[in-house]
Amino acid sequence: MITPSFRCSQHTNTVHIEIYCPAVRAADLELHVDDTLVSAHINPYFLRINLPGPVTEDDQSSAAYDAATGYLNLTLTKCLPGQEFKDLDLLSKLLAPRQPATSPGPPSIEVLSDDPSDIGPTEEDEYVDEAAQLSDRMHQLSLERQEILKAAENDWQLPQEIPSPFPLETAVKKQYGFLNRHSGYFAHVTHTENEVNELGADAETCSLAVRRSLRLKHEQDRWDEEHYIADFADDEYIQELSRWKIPWLGQNDSASPFEFTEDENTTMMRLPRKEYLMTSSDNHNLYLTLITILFSFIYETRTTQDDLNPESAWTMCTLIPAFSALDPPPYSASTQSSQPASFLPDIGISISHSTSTFISPSNPNPPSQLATALIPSYRRSLIFPLYRSFALSEQCRADVAQILQKGQRVVTRCLLRLKDILDHHEVYYVYSKIWLDDLCVWAQSHATDETLKAMGDQLAQVKIDKSALGLDLEELEAAVRRLQNTDSEDEDDSSDSDSDSSSE
Structure with a gap:
């Protein structure tokens, strides 16, 4: 598939996407809109972009293909009228994959009785205990995932850590860039x-x-x-x-x-x-x-x-x-x-x-x-x-x-x-x-x-x-100034002697 050139603009209630796909059949267009994700497939072109806000297809939406210019013009309606979509000109950002949603919380456990004397230990208790342990593990994994995502955020104010002075190097080839x-x-x-x-x-x-x-x-x-x-x-x-x-x-x-x-x-x-x-x-x-x-x-x-x-x-x-x-x-x-x-x-x-x-x-x-x-x-x-x-x-x-x-x-x-x-x-x-x-x-x-x-x-x-x-820049510059001052004094002395000789 070929990723076509495109550009985005917006009005108060709509978003406009212009896709350059010359020499195609407009009837072959497959358009899919899912919240902020918009994908358009018209052979051999495929475009998938992630907009800053949610859009939808409704009666105000449209798709028109201009065979003379080769542009496919899409108009989609904003789910929140008047919402401003930022960074529509940053194409790499629009093409980036949609960030995964955060993991759902652990499943709840229903407590049938809080009095242990009501019933003795049964086989169901073992299942409840296993479910509780599984819930704890899932909750721990969820917390670890949140920490990873939080670490990946753009936070410039992080505490500095002093690197180890002698890190262990084992690989022959080193990474860079x-x-x-x-x-x-x-x-x-x-x-x-x-x-x-x-x-x-x-x-x-x-x-x-x-x-x-x-x-x-x-x-x-x-x-x-x-x-x-x-x-x-x-x-x-x-x-x-x-x-x-x-x-x-x-x-x-x-x-x-x-x-x-x-x-x-x-x-x-x-x-x-x-x-x-x-x-x-x-x-x-x-x-x-x-x-x-x-x-x-x-x-x-x-x-x-x-x-x-x-x-x-x-x-x-x-x-x-x-x-x-x-x-x-x-x-x-x-x-x-x-x-x-x-x-x-x-x-x-x-x-x-x-x-x-x-x-x-x-x-x-x-x-x-x-x-x-x-x-x-x-x-x-x-x-x-x-x-x-x-x-x-x-x-x-x-x-x-x-x-x-x-x-x-x-x-x-x-x-x-x-x-x-x-x-x-x-x-x-x-x-x-x-x-x-x-x-x-x-x-x-x-x-x-x-x-x-x-x-x-x-x-x-x-x-x-x-x-x-x-x-040692300061020493070098000081040496240059001293030399310039010496030359200036020599010139002054020379001009003074010339003036004295001319007056005689």
């Missing part, structure tokens, strides 16, 4: 021109601790002080890039309603249709990974002035630790630098690490986790790309905060643009497979506007100290 669901994509990485991969031939077998260690070593090996000093001393063009306004980022949201383009809708239609059973910790870490991905996307957008091209794939993938080293957040403050352990207490962000608070609209203090998650992105933006400036990285952080503040749809659009770049690259498409396909679905079905906007508000307040990067 979205929720550690993937493997095998880098089995022959040495035979491809993958210049992003920093793990070499061991990408499939490295544990997370080894990946992180290799990433830090690679960053330190590639760190070029002279390049950073040159960009710091002559930063006229970098300042121009920092001042440049991203056109689509500065648009007024209230000026016109947000609409996905036809290409974006087509891409969302092709996304995998999966259900993700994740814990709150998994969901939390995906938000942190999202920040690092948006940082790389906005860095390349700003430095190319929104002229993204296939060559941008290398830069964006390189800036994302989850891509280049298969090392996603969360990170700890003690693993952000390759400096000796004795030096680590002096490396920190300007926010206390003692707090375990999580992002929420009611928490005005920016959590340290946001800054810690961005430190590898800052480091890599100063080590690998063409323009290396701490001020430019700061501007990118502010841009990411603005994207998050705009909510779910703008975030999804950024992910789709990055996915489109990688999908058309003959090597780096693998990173779209192991991360972006699932992340685009997650952004529509699990990420919420409230959480994203709260993250954006707090990310805008985060301040990362240069000392947190472990690259």
Whole structure:
């Protein structure tokens, strides 16, 4: 069966579904409506969507096929007149399977007598006892199911647990990517021109601790002080890039309603249709990974002035630790630098690490986790790309905060643009497979506007100290200023001597 392209809209009392199915016989249409679930089958197309609210077929409903355009137009009546159906433009969310209903409660046991002296023990008592035990087991299973479902909810405020320092690793092949669901994509990485991969031939077998260690070593090996000093001393063009306004980022949201383009809708239609059973910790870490991905996307957008091209794939993938080293957040403050352990207490962000608070609209203090998650992105933006400036990285952080503040749809659009770049690259498409396909679905079905906007508000307040990067930026910049001051004094002395000689 072929899943057709479609789009949904609504009026006060009806929902309209336009399905593109050219060259079919309208008489073959099979339409089934069950509460929120709508399925339409017209050979060879089959569409099943789960609407945000219940609909029904009645006298106001209709189905009309336009052979000239190839569109099948369905009109269904809302069960609750006037109800607003949200997220009708998030096609991946509509295509997601309907969530199973919660398990019914345990069966009741009728008590025939509460006085044990009324009747003696009989064979029926044994059946009652067995029924009671079965009821208890079913009730326990129901409670466990509720805990699992509750753990899978989008709850950003979860208590942090310190991971075991030495987890037992038994499998030869390691999982990576979205929720550690993937493997095998880098089995022959040495035979491809993958210049992003920093793990070499061991990408499939490295544990997370080894990946992180290799990433830090690679960053330190590639760190070029002279390049950073040159960009710091002559930063006229970098300042121009920092001042440049991203056109689509500065648009007024209230000026016109947000609409996905036809290409974006087509891409969302092709996304995998999966259900993700994740814990709150998994969901939390995906938000942190999202920040690092948006940082790389906005860095390349700003430095190319929104002229993204296939060559941008290398830069964006390189800036994302989850891509280049298969090392996603969360990170700890003690693993952000390759400096000796004795030096680590002096490396920190300007926010206390003692707090375990999580992002929420009611928490005005920016959590340290946001800054810690961005430190590898800052480091890599100063080590690998063409323009290396701490001020430019700061501007990118502010841009990411603005994207998050705009909510779910703008975030999804950024992910789709990055996915489109990688999908058309003959090597780096693998990173779209192991991360972006699932992340685009997650952004529509699990990420919420409230959480994203709260993250954006707090990310805008985060301040990362240069000392947190472990690259001695402050010393290098101080050396440049001293050299510039010395040159300025020499020029002044030279001009003074020239003026004295001319006066004589």
